[in-house]
Amino acid sequence: MRSVVSIVVMGFLALPPAFAAREAVLKQIQLPHNYYFREMLLPQLTSGPSSVTFSPDGQSLVYSMAGSLWRQAIGADVAQELTRGPGYDYQPDWSPDGRHIVFTRHHANAIQIVRLDVATGKELQLTSGSDVNLQPRYSPDGKRLAYVSTKDTGHFNLFVAEIADQGLSASKFALPPRESAISRYYYSTHDHTINPSWTPDGERLVFVSNREIAYGSGSVCVAEPDSTTAPTCFNNEETSWRAQPEVGPDGDRVLYSSYQGRQWHQLWLTTLSGDATLPLTFGEFDVTQARWSPDGRRIAYVSNEDGNLSLWVQEVVGGKRTKIRAVRREHRSPVALLKVRLTDASGKNVPGRLSVVGSDARAYAPVNAWIHADDGFDPQQQREETRYFHCLDVCEVEVPLGDVAVTAWRGQQYTPAHRTIKVGSSGANELTLRLEELRLPAWAPRSITADMHVHMNYGGHYRSELQTLARQAQAENLDVVYNTIVNKEQRVPDVSLFSTKPFVDGRTIVYQSQEYHTSFWGHMALLHLDDHYLTPGFSAYQHSALTSPYPHNGVIADLAHAQNAIVGYVHPYDWSIVPEKEKALTHTFPADAALGKADYVEVVGFADHKSTAEVWYRLLNLGFRVPTGSGTDAMTNYASLRGPVGMNRAYLHTEGATTPAALKAAVKSGRTVASNGPQLALQIDQRNIGDVISLPAGKHRLRYRASMRSIAPIDHLEIVQNGRVVASHHFDKDRTRADMVGEIDLEASGWVLLRAWNEGANPLILDLYPYATTSPIYIDVAGQSPKSGADAQYFVQWMDRVIDAAEARDDYNDNEEKEETLKYLGAAREVFRGKL
Template sequence: MRRRLVIALTLLACAGTAQAARESVLKQVDLPHNYYWRELYIPQLTTGPDFASFTPDGDTLVYSMGGSLWRQRIDGDTAIELTHAPRAYDNQPEVARDGRSVVFTRHDGNGIELWRIDLATGREHALTSGGAVNVEPRLSPDGRQLAWVSTQGTGHFNLFIADIDANGLHHARPLLGERKTALDRYYYSAYDHAINPSWSPDGKALYYVSNPEIAWGTGDLWSVPVADPGKRSKLLSEETSWNAHPELNPDGRRLLYTSYHGRQWQQLWLTTSTGAAPLPLTFGEFDRRNARWSPDGKRIVYVDNQAGNTTLRVVTTLGGATTTVTPTHRQYKAPYARLVLDIVDEHGERTPARVAVLGNDGRAYAPDDAWMHADDGFDRSLQSAETHYFHCAPPCALDVPAGAVKLWVQHGFAYAPWRKTVNASAGHDTPVRAALVPQPLPAAFGHWISADLHIHMNYGGHYRNTPAHLAQQARAEDLDLAYDLVVNKEERIPDIASFRTDADPASLPRSLVLHGQEYHTSFWGHLGLLNLGDHYITPDFSAYRHTAMASPYPHNGVIADLAHAQGGLVGYVHPFDTLPDPAHDAVLSNELPADVINGKVDYIEVIGFSDHKATAQVWYRLLNLGFHLPTGSGTDAMANYASLRGPVGLNRVFLDTAGKRDAASAMAALKAGHGFASNGPLLGLLLDNAKPGDSVAPGKHHYRVALRSPVAVEHLELVHNGNVVKAFALGGDHHAFDAEGEIELDGGWLLLRAWNEGGDPQVLDIYPYATTNPVWLGDHVRAPSAPGDAAWFADWLTRTIEAASARDDYNTAEEKRATLDYLNQAREAYRAMTGHPTSTEPSRGTR
């Protein structure tokens, strides 16, 4: 898992090939793994509610929804829009104790600032500036101080406090300051954070979450006297997940917070101001979060995802009577129109698809019940904010501001993108029909089904996904096979109840849902385990420092054997963000070379949540050594996220199954290398009559290539043994190309690849890239560079052995011995390929 960025909705009508500089959405935040903290902590644009705050009478709520703030009585059905900023989204309202104003967050595509609105006049003004990320504003009971979390000055999430009056904030300052841990944290910054603040009823203390000397999770529940921050104290140890939001009841005794506490889903829990043993207040196989007490302490407002999307509810603390706050009627601040979108394929049949809609206010829109998704980055020279989109099962109706509306419809890779700007008239329905045009590869190159081999159905996000909904997501993306890899999210495994060894019965005829496993060890590299025929492999992770599962054993070779014993396929997933450098990398512990030479690996995600070009360079070296290692492809999409690295099917492998659509045929084609991987371009390659995965004799051959792409392609190349032997000059719009000719080839392998130098705003990935599997030139023929490649992998394994030897947390001496023996045997096998098997010093082969 790693990086990314997005499409310019401001250029929805263009299909240009400009070099895009994709950056993360909130690049000023200096924390690793932004796809986690952004989804789990940062407020998101959702069509349903996200955060809510009671007014002083306790009968009305101010809440965020669709990028605006809304006011609604709990017993009413009409929501009144309070804010609507062009090209910005508002969230996290905090109603003042006198009910006259609301402090909130506003994300304008750069930073997130704090704003305040006067409810009587509607006047808005900014409380912070400077482009930091400012979130979670909380007013003191007397209204004279504001606490919040900011990255100002450090890039880390720190607790801030300031005085506040009619003129704004004064004497803003960090309350606790920076502290660096002595632990090695993988998912979290080396610097402690302080998040989720709330005030004690007397205004003297703040409750919050922090992680001093905590390796996993966002930390424990703490309190701190505002007047003496040096006397902070821990209340309760928990493995929280960004949104515990501890808050004392107005009586000062019961502390409400959100936790999964040994379960798979987050619910509401109660402890005390002194951290007594917690007990659950609510139950269910879905998430409840963002909870707040009513002013009298008798009710709690929260957001849940029981129905899939987010829903606002109010529950009585005594009795549990629950009211759903539904905005049946909406009063907008500006004139609105109704857009009705229909989508049809080449046969005139209605077809689900991915849709992006941009109003004339520069904001994204979706139907009220749609899951709004956001890409995880964008090119700031092309757009003011990241792309938002939803999946439409037509017809789809949505409210949009009256005026020009830009639409983008995409249905997989084999259809051309559809774009149009329409004028929506206030108070009227505007029908729009999107007719999709296919652009398939010629049938001579194969009969394809497409598969995303790496999806996480649920992973702690805003929504609650199901196999039936995942199948609908796949269908909208024209994806034939969606492989849900069940995996841990720290302590929990959210989709463990869905794991099964056969196809999910919720599958659709054109979109099959399967369940596999991702094995987590960030020391050795992550594995995808497909087609497991008997059971889920536990434990699901190893080498988790500072836990009972800290031992690096079992290493990946052991797990591969366990998977193969069930008839499974084993792949290395999201392998490399940069090309490994055995000579200079500070640590190199990835086990891939050892597992490949020992026959443990069935595929590698050349195109996945990593850098495709860097991964391909490693792949080429393995191919040069004669290893018939096919490429797979997987998005690593957290499919229940509002802000996701996706959508599902973004990275996929096209498998030539001769028209068969069952899982067994797909897995056979994957293992045989019959196909290509892509994030957009479709590729066809024939060498004489041989397709990728086949073998031909070295010599003179007739080649035929084809390209069909929804985006413009800059480079189309034949690659022989890692070197470009034919670069094709693409004409026209660079979307389609056909060529054939003669080529003389000695042994090794040949493949076809398409790629761009930089990002394209139409591909929600770092850059367009596609590659076929190789056609093999002879049986087990190594490339001329094989000795140097073998030396490079031997050097790599020398560094891996160093890293494995340095670990002091094996459970037994036998675990360490078995691990080092396995790695040493693999290194000696590579050294044998160099022609210098007795070498004692690692060679420094370069290429």
């Protein structure tokens, strides 16, 4: 196993001596919640078409596919590759005279605008620096370019520049940067202006702006470039990052994408005067990236009706549709087919996750695969984020000739494998990667694996179905998936799928559950609801009809428990919480833990694991037996994914059972391990995780044994007792496995757990840093409750801050709601005061 791990590390840049730190992709964008705009606004690498433009004569299309630009005549089945990096090319726009195509190129962690000479194939980069430049659009006379850029501000603003043979000049804001007075949660105070389109006379721009809008990426607006007059916004529905309004050749009709009270984007028509909107396309899937043909008789668009992305041309009158299929591809440089097979130790084919990087340093995938990209990377270890796809058996990939690097994963219970193969133009280019199983000792309890926090569809490029999700889970060697249905602003994408019956595909089970959204009190997962989905599903949404902070999370927990569900706090803390120093503190996990409403907490999830553990330890020190859960918060239909499903997973000690009763019992009894990479096992005096060891008064010395197996090297493996490290494992050269035994001294009630962690990131684990923890084994000495005055005081101060914040809110629906909320919070504070 030591040699396998060393081979994997060679697939990335050499590890630096300092601790490695992940950074967000395109971190120069100064906006919160990057997992939204990154997926919904920024172009992403997909195997299917992602953006399109008509030729000036309307007979051909140029579109982005697999990171290149392709030209294809409408009605033909041959696609000609026009560009191939470096990097990945998107968002083409054809000049009115037909001579040039402008497009965006994602390379070296920036996005630049490039111009292609159609006749010669020569390229000219029009922008420079580390900015993110998007959505270039020629003016009707071809003399100006409108585009979106983070230049000078770090925010998305609309620019206009003169364009000539030598490039851009006189680039300036089309509208001055602006901040809104209204408070926003998902968006910055800085307004953005995105999705530009010219009117046919070239005098005005239509775009999307969120001036004084709290939710959604904004309204459709129109303005003259350089005008000091405020834009006129003529379509005020809650649009998304993908509205992309496009003015028709008639100069009046405006085509745009909208979900308008539904769950999926379709095409709608309005006018520059803001006349009533009417639908143009229909279906339970997304239709986006729409463009008018030059004569206004056809529309080209991208759809995910097949799950993956596909390109269509539709007649405006009559609605006849033509699918654009690249049956044959003419590449700019030679390619060959690489066949990759994954097997287990016995030689049996198994599904897994693959990253394939060609000799040109670009990522490649099968023509129908869903390509996903990591949401961050450490620039000291990698040149760019990891891009990957799931392979269910044997996968064939077209790659450029030369050295191709292939890395394979299969969840956390198999060692990753890496190989570089030289691909030639003749002969068999085949590669078999054997994935060795990582086994804990026989004494470790038998577990099933579960991702307790997944969103199957959440506004991403793709359209997932339950079988798609199950197949992703199988490639990640995952037994159980909880699809936590939740709103994305006005949408609840999977709400029609809610059911109390699980979906079963082979050995994989998908349970439909719910995430309850309130960014004031904190988010909760409600697993195994046995009757109905709780509506509205969110509260404390300011500037909405649901602005009231009531119901607080304790009310929702009671409603969930009435349906025999288990309730957990998800992605809690991104930094160490110091109650008296926080700018605001409204999170009620401590209150719900004190009052018995919280059944578990995601110590490993979409947050900082160590910071969450600090709060968790303090609660454990006061005798609140809240176990750990784990969930990735993966949006599995994203192309730029917050980790693959199962990246953060819980090992539930159920002896292999996957029934709701067995799963709930394992969680509530604390027979859980949470991990993003290492597998852990712990026993004390032959008692397992979740057990209570009862001892008489006095001093005791008990024997423990602990084990770890990990897909990546680990820096620290520690026994933690009542928040203190009491034993550490000293690793030899192989830091992927450890077995330790020893003795632990006990004389007071408390808890003991095992954890594994690193200070820095590792490219084999697509998370902040490797981390795993068991739930505790509890120690009961002479029936005494655990005591910690300092921790009790910490939570009293915490609750004081929460109560002050709740009391300051003046947007409850009535006094009864406010009084009930303050009474509940006061009861929690009294519990902590009683433990001082």
